[in-house]
Amino acid sequence: MMTGNIITDFSLLILFLPLVAFTINIFFGKRLPRQGDWVSVGAILITLILSLSLLINMFMNWDPNFSHEATMSWIDLGAFKIELGFWVDNITIVMLVVVALISSMTHIFSLEYMKGDIRYNRYYAYLGLFTFSMNGIVLANNLMSLYIFWELVGVSSYLLIGHWFEKHSAADASKKAFLTNRVGDIGFFIGIMLMFTAVGTFNFQELFTGVSQGMIGGTLLTLAGVGLFMGAVGKSSQFPLHIWLPDAMEGPTPVSALMHAATMVAAGVYLTVRLFPLFSPEALTIIAYVGGFTALFAASIAITQNDIKKVLAYSTVSQLGYMILAVGVGNYIAAFFHLLTHAMFKACLFYGSGSVIHAMHHSLHDLHDHDTDPQDMRNMGGFKSKMPITNWTMTIATLAIAGVPFFSGFLSKDAILAGTLAFAQHHPQHFILPVFGFGAAAITAFYMFRLIFMTFHGEPKMPKVFEGIHESPKVMTFPLVLLAGLSFFIFYTLPYFNPFSDHGWFTELIKATNSVAPGNPTAAEIYEGVHHAHYLAMGLSLVVAALGIGLSYLMYMKQKLSAETWANKMGFLYKLSLNKYYFDENYNRFLYQPFLKLSRAVAYVDWDLYDKYFINGFGRVTNILSRITGRMDYDGLDQTLVDGVGRSAQGLGKQLKKVQTGRLQNYMLFALIGVIVILIIQAI
């Protein structure tokens, strides 16, 4: 049992240890032995131990209503107060463990993956910065400090995507990620400010109280909710701001696993889970549609991608859409559950892809082949004999993401789908939402098995490269094995062993709270609906998963169905999917280019017209004026008056000098003249 003070201390340590590692590595990393990676790894492992001890404490308490808050005042201006603080409840603790676990796995995995990198110490420093900021988001108890860490996470994402900034694509991707997130964050900030103006506080609990008292309501509450959700749209890469996440794969693969699969992109979901009670029914409907559409839409892109990391990236977008969908239909605990399970198996998949890319890279390097793309699945095939551990762990994670029983993904996906079904039963006009969900589930199963079959099964497409493929070293396979292990259902249902029910510690310890926004069903009503839809959802999800896997098996394993003929048959759709629905192109054509044109026009007005004539005109007038005053001052005043005094003194001196002949007789004569003059004057 821990007291509140100990929990506060632990939270502080969990928050600041990675920051300490960051500071040490960024300043002294290069001079430390092994470029300081042990500092970061050590710090993150301590963080992991602290997080796990919080988790164990949570199990020992077994209190679903556990909540601990600690605040300090930051800015206090009477009516306007900003506080910094922690809100630790069971959701926070689980999230802390996820972040610490995936982060430490990334640290360990990178020991080998990033070996010999030119900016090795900086890489570890940035990982520390990211972990710090992510923990900050998780622990925040008010919108203001959450927003600060939210932006810090954006910065570390920017830095890590652009880790290999010599590559143009990486530099562009980092910029794209940062700027796309800005779009969402503007909405987020507007949402925060709307809430603050209406309720007068940033604190979550006080906001909940304020909203339940009706201090903000109606359209304004919906607007504020949509604003807050926009932050999640940006960070969790939801439609229409999904474009940055696939490009973010330019970063090192362990980073993709940590940030762009398991934790950072989940921050958006975490935000909506945290703020769920604030969302009005209208806002939730918008959230559900955005999430559902993203889930299906991103999955349909993932089918045709050939880059192993791009498939996983779109898969991530799709799965995040799932979570958002679950929040939208009110089953937000299922969203958080999926966040947890997804973090494990998706990180595992990313590490697996990293392991494959690592092997391909080394094999290609040995062949002196620098043109073949090591991430293209068309160059792979049959790796299962060479990389058994990677094959098995990735297969397990794929089974989990496809929603096969006995794996974690089955439970969480099932909960989400049941939620959408229940929602559609209550609101028949929203029947499309479960269609989105089940459709995405089928497609997910299909493309994930396509990835496995193309990479690990069949004939090697490039036999020479295949010769050089080796299983990755232990530091890389260890995270894989651990996370694949955590993809089994058992870790989420303990102390029960029923693989077909998500009933377990998670559902017992993490309870939904009632929404405080008027018009929403209570948590109990939602739970009731989900419970009724449970078996139908399970049956349907099993069917769609089997369909997806079966089709994939026939196409890519048995080659019974030719993928090419199907692609030709649906040429238009295939092209749309392959080109990601031309989103980048259309954004470019209809947003960036007109915007650039506008900027150019504004720049023309500003520079060529305003600056050139108005501002420069001022300059010119001033110039002329100063030249005139200059002349007046120099020629008029200085030359005549000031110099004149001097010159006249000089001239007078020159004249008077002549009097000083140096001859005593002359002086005497002058004296005589003087006497005579005085006498004459006296006489007169």
Added chain:
Amino acid sequence: MDSLTNYLLVGAILFSLGLYGVVTRRNGVAVLMGVELILNAANVNFLAFARFGGMNMAGHVYALFVIVLAAAEAAVALAIIINIFNNFNTINVDEVSELRQ
């Protein structure tokens, strides 16, 4: 004829001549002679005032003092002129001017 004015007139003429000599002569000895004339003009005035102006014996005594002083002055001045001649090889006062660079 026997009046103060005439004596003073003689004294004034003597003074003027002496002053003229001092101012115009280039020869150092001649300048010295001008000075002597001025001193003697003063003596004439002293004696005239002793006789007519009520200065009485004091005038005589002053005249005697002036004569003594003139003798001393002549001795010193001549010594200076000899030194000037030794240093400059001339006694032309225009050429020995060192007051003006």
